Amino acid sequence: MAALRSFRFSPGPGLSTAVVVGEGALGHLARELPRIAPGKWFVVSSQPVFFLHGERFLREAAAAELDPTPVLVPDGERAKTWQVLGHVLAELIARGLRRDGGIVALGGGTVGDVGGLAAALALRGVPVVQVPTTLLAASDSALGGKTAVDLPAGKNMVGTLHHPRLVVVDPALLRTLPDRDFRSGLTEVVKSAMLDAAFLRRMPALLSPLKERRHPAVAEAVFRSLRMKGRVVASDPEERKGLRFALNFGHTVGHALEQASGHRLSHGEAVAWGLLAALVLSERRGGLDPLLSERLFGWVVSLSEPPSLSRMRIAAWPEFLKADKKGDRRGLRAVVLTGPGKTATIRCEAEEAGEAFREARRRYNTARDG
Amino acid sequence: MAALRSFRFSPGPGLSTAVVVGEGALGHLARELPRIAPGKWFVVSSQPVFFLHGERFLREAAAAELDPTPVLVPDGERAKTWQVLGHVLAELIARGLRRDGGIVALGGGTVGDVGGLAAALALRGVPVVQVPTTLLAASDSALGGKTAVDLPAGKNMVGTLHHPRLVVVDPALLRTLPDRDFRSGLTEVVKSAMLDAAFLRRMPALLSPLKERRHPAVAEAVFRSLRMKGRVVASDPEERKGLRFALNFGHTVGHALEQASGHRLSHGEAVAWGLLAALVLSERRGGLDPLLSERLFGWVVSLSEPPSLSRMRIAAWPEFLKADKKGDRRGLRAVVLTGPGKTATIRCEAEEAGEAFREARRRYNTARDG
Numbered sequence: 001m002a003a004l005r006s007f008r009f010s011p012g013p014g015l016s017t018a019v020v021v022g023e024g025a026l027g028h029l030a031r032e033l034p035r036i037a038p039g040k041w042f043v044v045s046s047q048p049v050f051f052l053h054g055e056r057f058l059r060e061a062a063a064a065e066l067d068p069t070p071v072l073v074p075d076g077e078r079a080k081t082w083q084v085l086g087h088v089l090a091e092l093i094a095r096g097l098r099r100d101g102g103i104v105a106l107g108g109g110t111v112g113d114v115g116g117l118a119a120a121l122a123l124r125g126v127p128v129v130q131v132p133t134t135l136l137a138a139s140d141s142a143l144g145g146k147t148a149v150d151l152p153a154g155k156n157m158v159g160t161l162h163h164p165r166l167v168v169v170d171p172a173l174l175r176t177l178p179d180r181d182f183r184s185g186l187t188e189v190v191k192s193a194m195l196d197a198a199f200l201r202r203m204p205a206l207l208s209p210l211k212e213r214r215h216p217a218v219a220e221a222v223f224r225s226l227r228m229k230g231r232v233v234a235s236d237p238e239e240r241k242g243l244r245f246a247l248n249f250g251h252t253v254g255h256a257l258e259q260a261s262g263h264r265l266s267h268g269e270a271v272a273w274g275l276l277a278a279l280v281l282s283e284r285r286g287g288l289d290p291l292l293s294e295r296l297f298g299w300v301v302s303l304s305e306p307p308s309l310s311r312m313r314i315a316a317w318p319e320f321l322k323a324d325k326k327g328d329r330r331g332l333r334a335v336v337l338t339g340p341g342k343t344a345t346i347r348c349e350a351e352e353a354g355e356a357f358r359e360a361r362r363r364y365n366t367a368r369d370g
Numbered sequence: 371m372a373a374l375r376s377f378r379f380s381p382g383p384g385l386s387t388a389v390v391v392g393e394g395a396l397g398h399l400a401r402e403l404p405r406i407a408p409g410k411w412f413v414v415s416s417q418p419v420f421f422l423h424g425e426r427f428l429r430e431a432a433a434a435e436l437d438p439t440p441v442l443v444p445d446g447e448r449a450k451t452w453q454v455l456g457h458v459l460a461e462l463i464a465r466g467l468r469r470d471g472g473i474v475a476l477g478g479g480t481v482g483d484v485g486g487l488a489a490a491l492a493l494r495g496v497p498v499v500q501v502p503t504t505l506l507a508a509s510d511s512a513l514g515g516k517t518a519v520d521l522p523a524g525k526n527m528v529g530t531l532h533h534p535r536l537v538v539v540d541p542a543l544l545r546t547l548p549d550r551d552f553r554s555g556l557t558e559v560v561k562s563a564m565l566d567a568a569f570l571r572r573m574p575a576l577l578s579p580l581k582e583r584r585h586p587a588v589a590e591a592v593f594r595s596l597r598m599k600g601r602v603v604a605s606d607p608e609e610r611k612g613l614r615f616a617l618n619f620g621h622t623v624g625h626a627l628e629q630a631s632g633h634r635l636s637h638g639e640a641v642a643w644g645l646l647a648a649l650v651l652s653e654r655r656g657g658l659d660p661l662l663s664e665r666l667f668g669w670v671v672s673l674s675e676p677p678s679l680s681r682m683r684i685a686a687w688p689e690f691l692k693a694d695k696k697g698d699r700r701g702l703r704a705v706v707l708t709g710p711g712k713t714a715t716i717r718c719e720a721e722e723a724g725e726a727f728r729e730a731r732r733r734y735n736t737a738r739d740g
Contacts, residue, residue, distance in 0.1 A: 158459050
């Protein structure tokens with residue numbers, strides 16, 4: 001068994017998040033729960049995830065003399081609604097959650113969002129532990145405390161910051177992930193590498209084993225992604241200083257595309273296209289070296305394999321760009337890369353972001369056709 | 371025009387709450403809003419409150435070149451549901467709330483709770499300004515950041531801490547308050563006085579003018595109540611050290627009675643009975659001087675005029691006591707008064723709290739019959 005890698009950071013005054021990554025991390029988790037909260041534990045998960053991993057989770061919990069109560073939500077984005085969140089909260093309270101209890105969110109990003117938000121709101125807040133089962137959640141969303149559900153008017157319109165006390169990534173849980181979802185997760189991994197010069201230097205050695213889903217490489221990439229994000233979050237826990245905003249690299253165009261495609265593009269696919277557009281914008285507005293940009297462009301295409309958009313109807317996506325919640329009356333805010341691991345926040349018009357996206361499409365098509 | 375009284379405190383690292391009390395405070399409010407958030411403002415209010423005070427509020431806002439968008443909720447506790455909160459959030463987003471905007475909660479405790487929670491959750495948090503229109507909210511709930519809605523399983527089961535940037539109390543808004551609601555508010559005032567020795571010494575001079583609803587006395591009592599609470603909240607913003615827990619004096623029995631009565635007892639009436647029971651418990655478990663206790667007992671009866679419970683069916687209220695969310699596996703936690711402005715937190719069984727309540731009823735009946 002490979003050793004567990006771990007680190008700890010403070011996402012705010014009086015707060016602490018521990019991160020543990022590696023084979024066997026699930027056993028570690030079970031032993032930690034009673035230290036985090038002595039009372040009754042719940043596990044919020046989705047039906048398919050709990051079918052795959054619930055038994056193992058409960059077995060590890062039983063070995064630590066715990067008997068968490070499952071509360072299951074529908075699969076995928078359907079779980080991220082106001083109604084489902086209300087049901088989860090009613091279940092938690094009806095089945096005996098107290099202030100000395102806690103919640104494990106076992107699943108992908110949506111389960112982490114809904115479970116985290118339920119933990120933030122139930123009894124005005126109980127501890128949450130994130131146990132991601134997708135690469136996307138494991139390398140990004142499980143850490144940082146952002147929780148949300150969607151409204152008809154847009155994604156993630158309702159939520160709060162509720163930092164997990166513990167994030168546990170056991171690569172064994174990622175084994176069952178479909179290839180498309182795994183590639184989606186690699187999008188956040190390659191974004192993380194762009195924001196961390198040391199990780200970026202390590203990437204050439206990780207490219208092949210990541211594409212082949214080899215465990216040591218996956219665990220290392222997840223660990224490096226979370227450590228980078230932990231550092232950024234610790235420096236700006238509530239996104240007040242703009243430092244944390246850098247994590248949105250590629251997400252302005254990405255989110256708008258995801259919505260405009262009616263979610264036929266997965267989050268990771270949309271963000272992959274967002275990264276390609278953001279690299280073009282970074283050359284134009286951030287002075288990013290075109291040679292570095294081209295190399296990173298190639299990594300995104302190779303790892304994320306974003307689908308060609310030629311057959312996809314993208315409905316009025318500049319409208320979604322303008323509705324981006326990162327914007328304000330003065331227009332969009334977007335992140336550009338200025339060098340390895342270095343970013344700047346710029347203001348730009350939706351038209352400029354759209355033009356960068358069109359240029360990214362041209363380069364993508366040229367590379368593919370050439 | 372009487373001078374405005376004001377103070378400012380920090381309810382947590384990087385946070386600041388300003389409090390302004392007095393005739394004309396509404397004009398002050400309008401000038402402050404653009405400093406708090408430069409974007410679009412909303413005013414969450416209830417239909418009857420907005421009918422009474424909306425025009426005046428919008429006029430003051432217009433004088434500061436603001437045009438807040440009203441979002442109205444049903445009157446009273448009916449507003450504190452998951453469904454209503456969902457509608458408020460959908461309205462805020464659909465009508466153009468952005469991250470540079472803010473929300474004024476204009477109304478009583480339920481509007482403050484729903485408006486505050488909506489502000490906490492919309493776009494992961496926008497500033498909220500509390501403008502209470504009941505004495506209960508003005509002297510207590512508008513400050514401190516607690517927000518909540520109810521679930522079928524119990525009151526305030528869902529919520530979060532979201533501190534207001536500004537609390538504005540204009541006694542002119544309290545003029546239209548029915549007497550029963552005003553007396554309810556006096557319950558929190560007398561509770562606040564018990565927790566602050568200087569306020570307690572001042573109370574004999576305030577008793578008559580408060581009963582007569584004279585403005586200078588009301589403004590002073592509100593100001594002293596909020597200042598006391600501000601000090602406690604600043605010392606323990608997230609209720610981690612137990613200091614803030616002292617504010618629950620009278621509320622353990624109070625909440626249980628309120629629920630057991632099927633809300634035929636108002637919050638203030640139920641807490642008035644809770645205070646009477648808590649005074650008995652304070653003599654028995656906190657060593658409170660029986661002479662002081664008797665005097666405070668008399669003030670609660672005189673100011674709050676809690677209704678005789680002889681004709682009221684109180685259903686299984688010890689069950690509600692046991693379900694109190696301040697409790698845990700080891701039983702109830704309750705606050706006792708040990709002297710003027712001095713408290714302690716004790717553990718007690720539901721039976722002991724019930725017996726203190728029965729003794730309070732005996733004393734109440736003796737005083738009334740004698």
